[in-house]
Amino acid sequence: MFYRAGLDIGSSLAKAVILKDDEIMAYGIAPISGNFSRAADQVMQETLEKSGLRLEQLDIIGGTGLGASFIPYRFVKNTEVSCQSRGVHYLLPTARIVIEIGYQASRVIKITENGKVADCVVNDRCAAGSGRILQVISKVLQVPLTELGNMSLKSTNPVRFTTGCSVFAETEAISRIAEGAKVEDIIAGLHQAISLKISGMLEKIKLDGECAITGGGGKDAGLVKMLEKTLQKEMLLPAEPLISGAIGAVLMATEKTQEFEAAAKQEE
Numbered sequence: 001m002f003y004r005a006g007l008d009i010g011s012s013l014a015k016a017v018i019l020k021d022d023e024i025m026a027y028g029i030a031p032i033s034g035n036f037s038r039a040a041d042q043v044m045q046e047t048l049e050k051s052g053l054r055l056e057q058l059d060i061i062g063g064t065g066l067g068a069s070f071i072p073y074r075f076v077k078n079t080e081v082s083c084q085s086r087g088v089h090y091l092l093p094t095a096r097i098v099i100e101i102g103y104q105a106s107r108v109i110k111i112t113e114n115g116k117v118a119d120c121v122v123n124d125r126c127a128a129g130s131g132r133i134l135q136v137i138s139k140v141l142q143v144p145l146t147e148l149g150n151m152s153l154k155s156t157n158p159v160r161f162t163t164g165c166s167v168f169a170e171t172e173a174i175s176r177i178a179e180g181a182k183v184e185d186i187i188a189g190l191h192q193a194i195s196l197k198i199s200g201m202l203e204k205i206k207l208d209g210e211c212a213i214t215g216g217g218g219k220d221a222g223l224v225k226m227l228e229k230t231l232q233k234e235m236l237l238p239a240e241p242l243i244s245g246a247i248g249a250v251l252m253a254t255e256k257t258q259e260f261e262a263a264a265k266q267e268e
Helices: 036-051 080-091 131-141 145-152 166-178 183-202 221-231 244-267
Strands: 003-009 013-020 023-031 060-064 095-101 106-111 117-123 210-214
Touching: 003 036, 003 080, 003 244, 013 036, 013 244, 023 036, 060 080, 060 244, 080 095, 080 106, 080 117, 080 210, 080 244, 095 183, 106 183, 117 183, 131 145, 131 166, 131 183, 145 183, 145 221, 166 183, 183 221, 210 221
Parallel strands: 003 060, 095 210
Antiparallel strands: 003 013, 013 023, 095 106, 106 117
């Protein structure tokens, strides 16, 4: 048996995946809670426990993400964009566009039929296009983050947000509450603002082929629906949108390791 693992250590969540040959054996997700190294080890140990394996049984470990440098054991590192591309290709082979909506940033990635990166646009300077603004508004509206999507789907008149900044969006949301706007309409309006931001990013790379959504945004049903409406395109959605980066990390690490071993044999 060939056991290998991938870790994606993001700004708010640590994700781990273990593959047995080419099949997903187990995966885990854990909060960062201010310590990348501890979170990486925690999510790995939890995933190993689910799989019934020990760390020393893993043949290869791949890593990616903002906190990858803090992974407390030997691993092969690859870029987040490459890992997302490969992970989505593994899960959804027909996808040619990946919309990743993470906590800190959003990315639109065009991928080839082999899962390679063809083009990429990143929004990491403003929270208005990322999951961070959802967390901000969740606190303002006193609605659990996990309930935003379902409430948004009830909206009949989305509030129009005139700002593209999360700080001003928070102020604007408070103003709309004072004006008597329904909570579901405020949430739907926020989803609409994020979707328009993503649409603008997509204009920089041709929207061609099937489109997949990953990251925390993929777990928000209201946001997914609004994206489909804005882009006039049905979204492909993995069963678990948070683990595509970790899957890509192990696939990329395997390729890099095999290439290194092949080159070493040629030199012998």
